[in-house]
Amino acid sequence: MTVEGPGTPVPRGPAPSQPADRLRELLTSDSLGFLMEAHSGLSAKIVQDEGFDAIWASGLSIATAFGVRDSNELSWTQVVDVVGSITEVVSTPVLMDGDTGFGNFNNARRLVTSLCRMGVAGVCIEDKVFPKLNSFVGERHPLAEIDEFCGKIKACKDAQTVPAFTVVARVEALVAGHGFGEALRRAEAYREAGADAVFIHSKKTDGKEILRFAQEWAERCPLIVTPTTYHTVPTDAFQEHGVSAVIWANHMMRASIAAMRSACREVRQTRTVTGVERRIAPLKEVFDLLDYPELERASHRYLPQRMPLGEEVW
Structure with missing residues (x-):
């Protein structure tokens, strides 16, 4: 018989799998996984509430939220602070957009060590x-x-302190115009260096080179794509070509820009918020999303309950 008391650990059944384990399972399963972009704790909570498999902590979106360009104008500690604010409020696995690793192998491995401490499930670095x-x-x-x-990949893998932490190698050869053969050559070299997954990128709109790459890659290791420009390609085609996961890479940020600009413009023109009230989230949704009711319940539990004025007992 187990007696519960302050500080007494009580068995609760099997421990839940960690975010890194769940991301690894997502990338190695037979079904296509989906990651939605987030750039703040709030956007991450919405992504989690809507049931996405994992969260893409987008470098572009985080930089944009700061009002700067996606050109390493933010320090790596600023980006990591935002990613930490995301992992604090969600349990959904987070894959961080780590740009180039913010420098050489030493910067990259320090980044990985920090992310492991924070409970981030993986990092994607680009070549x-x-x-x-x-x-x-x-x-x-x-x-x-x-x-x-x-x-750099080897340094990241050596630095990880969480066994299932995922290091994704992003191949930019197609975007940079270096050709299909170079993209395959680089991807294979990165896989051999220890990358847990490959992210193939393209800005062509028809998606043909992505599907060709996936077919040639033949599932040597998990393959990730982000159909920002080739979004008209049917999602089933990615599954059929052996793609492991799709990242919707910047859509929360872009949606928020459109919504904020629309509301701001209307209020400026009409000098009233009446017109936009029906199109924006009610305050109750804000309070529910951030669980204000829990704070109220906790206040009753932990704060002294004062008697109404005039009812003090003398």
């Missing part, structure tokens, strides 16, 4: 040079040397 520029801006971005990037 561009630091400081990076967003993939959809400009042409022919310079890429890291393959050997240098492989060393």
Whole structure:
């Protein structure tokens, strides 16, 4: 018989799997997984409430929320602080967009050590040079040397303190115009260096080179895609070509920009909020999303309950 008391651990059945385990299971399962972008604790809670498999902590979206460009204008500690605010409020696995690792192998491995402490499930690093520029801006971005990037992957894997932590290698060869063969060569080198998954990127709108890559890749390790520009490709096609997961990479941020601009413009023009009230979230939804009722219940439990004025007992 177990007696419960202050500080007494009480068996509660099997411990829930950790976020890193669940992300690894997602990427290695036979079904297609879906990650939705988040850039704050609030957006992450919405993604979790809507039932997505995992959260993509987007570098573009986090930078945009700060009002700066996706060109390493934020320090890595600023980005990690935001990612920490996400993991504090959700249990859904978080895959962080780690850009290039914010420097060389040493910066990348320090990043991984920090993310493991915070409960982040994985990190994605891309084979561009630091400081990076967003993939959809400009042409022919310079890429890291393959050997240098492989060393960075190895450093990340050596630095992880959580066994199931996932290191994703993002291949930018197609975006940078280096061709299909170079993309495959780099992906295979990164897999051999220890990457747990490969992220193949493209900004062409028909998605043909992505599906071709997936077919040639033949499930050597989990493959991740982000159909930002080729969003008209049927999702089933990714599953049929052996893709493991799809990232909707910036849609929460872009949706919020459109909604905020619309509301701001209407209020400025009409000088009243009456018109926008029917289109924005009621305060009750805000309070429910952040669980204000729990705070009220906790207040009754932990704060002294004062008697109404005039009823004191003398």
